[in-house]
Amino acid sequence: KLEAVIFDLDGVITDSAEYHYLAWKALAEELGLSFDRAKNERLKGVSRMESLEIVLEDSGLHLSEKEKLELATKKNENYKRMIERITPADLLPGIGSLLDGLQARGVSIGLASASHNAPLILERLEAGHWFQAVADPGSIAKGKPDPEIFLLAAEMLGVDPMNCIGVEDAEAGVRAIQAAGMKSVGIGSSDQLGAADLLLSSTFELSTDLLFGLFNR
Numbered sequence: 001k002l003e004a005v006i007f008d009l010d011g012v013i014t015d016s017a018e019y020h021y022l023a024w025k026a027l028a029e030e031l032g033l034s035f036d037r038a039k040n041e042r043l044k045g046v047s048r049m050e051s052l053e054i055v056l057e058d059s060g061l062h063l064s065e066k067e068k069l070e071l072a073t074k075k076n077e078n079y080k081r082m083i084e085r086i087t088p089a090d091l092l093p094g095i096g097s098l099l100d101g102l103q104a105r106g107v108s109i110g111l112a113s114a115s116h117n118a119p120l121i122l123e124r125l126e127a128g129h130w131f132q133a134v135a136d137p138g139s140i141a142k143g144k145p146d147p148e149i150f151l152l153a154a155e156m157l158g159v160d161p162m163n164c165i166g167v168e169d170a171e172a173g174v175r176a177i178q179a180a181g182m183k184s185v186g187i188g189s190s191d192q193l194g195a196a197d198l199l200l201s202s203t204f205e206l207s208t209d210l211l212f213g214l215f216n217r
């Protein structure tokens with residue numbers, strides 16, 4: 001029985017995934033490295049420092065931990081300037097009415113984002129009131145594709161993972177949801193998200209009926 005829906009943030013609630021892409025691209029260009037959307041796919045759902053390792057791979061650069069931290073901080077400062085511009089109008093299509101609909105039907109709502117900037121983004125979107133639980137990525141040991149962050153959100157909501165749906169735009173995220181024993185909804189293309197229980201090409205296609213339907217088949 002559906003008790004809770006646990007959402008990823010970047011690329012599902014709002015398109016901050018695009019700002020992550022732009023900020024990593026700016027950093028890569030500054031370092032004289034190539035960076036394209038195909039490489040960016042591998043960064044989705046992945047922590048800031050792990051993302052940096054992917055940006056730097058094959059660069060031939062040998063950087064100290066301190067230098068890496070400086071680069072990651074620089075990317076994050078640039079990213080933070082970009083997300084200042086987010087307003088409630090930046091909720092992705094259909095998300096506001098979906099969250100209203102779930103709330104009306106008594107379904108709990110949680111957030112399982114790998115981003116340390118998630119609370120700031122929820123505030124900019126004025127979306128915090130919908131979420132009964134926001135899992136803190138700072139308090140988990142392993143990031144996606146490990147299930148930890150989704151399990152933490154379910155625990156905070158007091159629900160059994162078996163009665164949860166996770167919604168993700170990243171391959172690592174869909175794998176995390178499945179490893180948590182939840183039903184998975186992927187937003188994106190089958191190239192990355194083919195493993196999801198339900199695959200939709202846009203958030204606009206999400207509906208409460210579709211989500212409840214995942215439990216009646």
Ligand code: B16
Pocket residue numbers: 008009010011017020043044045046047048051076112113114115116117118170
């Ligand atoms: P930050 P999600 C993830 O958020 C992003 O997809 C990923 O690209 C980013 O590196 C990660 O958050 C960490 O974000 O640098 O803001 O702490 O998709 O799990 O909501």
Ligand code: MG
Pocket residue numbers: 008009010011012017044045168169170173
């Ligand atoms: Mg995401």
